[in-house]
Amino acid sequence: MGFLSRLKEDIANARSHDPAARGNLEVAVVYSGLHAIWAHRLTHQMWQHEKLKTPARVLSQAARTLTGIEIHPGATIGRRFFIDHGMGVVIGETAEIGDDVMLYHGVTLGGRSLEQVKRHPTLHDGVVVGAGAKILGPVEIGQGSSVGANAVVVKDTPADSIATGIPATFRHRSPKEHQPAVDPAEYVDPAMWI
Template identity: 50%
Template structure:
């Protein structure tokens, strides 16, 4: 059973819509976000796929996941754990792998990959802690952790942990900045 299964599907959706309105100056109304923003549909369908996955209906879970990918351009494996408040800006080409964990209030841009390494049946995808931000085209690979309110620059390739409140850029990614924990970071 997933950690988020007990939450209200509709309360999570409403929170995601509000959060999108706060972060995206191009969002003009809640109805626009609900009907036209692909990440809202992708996350909603992921919640259904995850429920099926947790109840050993793996074929149906994968089917729902494929419908979501074809409809939105966002691929979220049914086994991935997705917290509330995830915003996937523009969305096209985002891939989130099976053992990925994305905690609350994270922000991803188009072309982001949270990918695995290896073929083992264990944790092999990234964990994004609360408030992590990943820029366009970034690749975060393996069983790594992006710390709370960390930031990953566009097109970075992250192969190692990023500490809380740190910024990582480049190929391979390196830490260029670390904020004090008591400094609020605005996304």
């Protein structure tokens, strides 16, 4: 996918997730979550080359200063990723994020080890993580799952689950919860399960 096609996809994705979005230009200019993702795409490419790792870190820290969102250049992020009200989001070096994932503000995808191993979470396709949630360690959040606001997840969560609490426990979605909601805010807001 070309650069411009990816930008258009990102803008359309942001508009589909935020009913307050009034136009493509506004989204492109003022959405700090998109700016952080775009900066990450550049720094992630730089991170693949040993001589560019330090400049990649410098650029990622500049993006952090401008957006309030810290994404390590080593993190792997899929398509149509959206960060809503991103202030305070932290995504660690070995984090892996699938396609169609959404994070709210204050989310941490952090590590629990200082060893040079996979130490950050993996979020599979279609995961939604509520405001203030912490997902720590090399845990996996299964496809289509949601993590409630302020949850602290330290264990794997299977696909189509809802994780809430400190430490988080999960339950599988009921058949009713697989039906699209009439109100789009209910569909994407994990806080409704608290």
